[in-house]
Amino acid sequence: MSTTSTSIIERAAATEAAPLTEGVAVEARPLTTADRCDACGAQAWMRVFLVSGELLFCAHHGREHSQALAERALFIQDESSRLTEGA
């Protein structure tokens, strides 16, 4: 009985939390092994949302371009800390 109302609330809460910038759909889904660095093709650990689209970077290139990206990015999803967690 209560399961139906709970799932509706969860869905509504998830929808509200999603948009960060008005007019721009920013969806920070987790990075996977299928996500590749746009600079070198290594596994991506950073996703950078720009007005024109999104870019993926490995930890190396994400750090190398971090200053330029910080100036232009709407949002930066940085999962490079996951690299050290597992090692």
Ligand SMILES: [Zn+2]
């Ligand atoms: Zn790279």
